[in-house]
Amino acid sequence: MKKKALIFGVTGQDGSYLSELLLKKNYEVIGVMRRSSAFNTARIDHLYALYPNQFDTSYGDLSDLNSIERNIEKFEPDEIYNLAAQSHVGVSFEISDSTFDINAFGPLNILQVLKNKGFKSKFYQACSSEMFGISPPPQNENTLFQPQSIYGVSKVCAYYTTRYFRQAFNLFAANGILFNHESPRRGLNFVTKKITIGIAKILTNEIKILELGNLSARRDWGFAGDYVEAIWNILQQDKPDDFVISTGENYSIEDFAREAFNVVGLDWKKFVKSNVSRYLRPSEVPSLLGDSSKAIKQLKWKPKVLFKDLCLMMVESDLKSFNLTLDEAKKIAKKL
Ligand code: NAP
């Protein structure tokens, strides 16, 4: 019998990588996605064709309890991965009610269904290093949560809700506290992707200058493809537990810009402008740096792709989407 996984947030960056991983492990994967007026399946379209008998999607929304119940009852999954969220920290300052609703009540809705209907599905909750907020680095499972946004607060809520259901009702419910992870599939308004696609736009004359916000914040950036392996691993443990997943290195936004522009031989300073009045957040998280000793020991997990290779992977992929090879890009860059 194939194991069955239900993924909330299947259309997102992590949902697409996790689906690929589980399908390769011979799972049957059902992705829950919300209705959208424009197609939102670009990251998973290839999977319908590649795995016609193993992969499918079903409509559902984290703020619609009835749809959660319907999906769990219909598919009776062995494992449920809740990756769905309003995942943009900056945007959470503007749409705080819905961010809180989706990110905090969403997992509560899923856990209530599991408990009330007696399902034994294992449950994974996507938590975040953003929960640590202004707690000084390095951060691990014992670090104080001091979130600096409603996004961070909502994830702290989700974290404690997951632990509560585990402790009070004996559910297999686990939290992954993941630090920033990126990829060619990263959403367009996160800073790494904004920089790497910005480089391709500069080289093709679509823009002259790239506007960013705070350049001094530091982040611990890993590769999403590596991180979904940790996510899967967390649900394969004998006992449910919470794990920090990170690379253990951190760099500033300025460092990322320098490294990424350097891939094509450009000096970032000539092309990046900091527009703080537009992009500065009311409260910032200055420095995230994960200590994943527990995951390394217990999950036997460690990241394969580190900072420089991540920059290179993302720049090359964005050049490709503009029909440019790295060599062609370097030639154009010399003339700028
Ligand atoms: P993402 O690309 O923004 O994907 C978020 C997913 O959630 C999308 O599939 C989105 O659907 C879905 N979603 C949003 N609201 C929903 C709702 N009301 N009902 C059902 N689905 C909904 O995020 P990601 O980078 O893959 O991250 C996955 C999870 O990990 C998120 O919970 C995020 O907060 C957390 N996390 C991410 C990172 C990171 O660095 N990537 C680090 C720590 C934690 P649409 O496609 O329709 O928008």
Ligand code: GDD
């Ligand atoms: N998005 C964005 N756009 N961020 C910018 C920009 C810009 O133009 N300029 C500077 N930044 C700074 C932000 O202020 C922040 O300090 C840093 O770059 C990273 O911003 P994001 O890439 O938006 O990521 P994040 O760290 O806020 O949140 C991501 O990581 C969290 C884990 O720590 C998201 O993936 C969250 O979902 C995730 O939980």
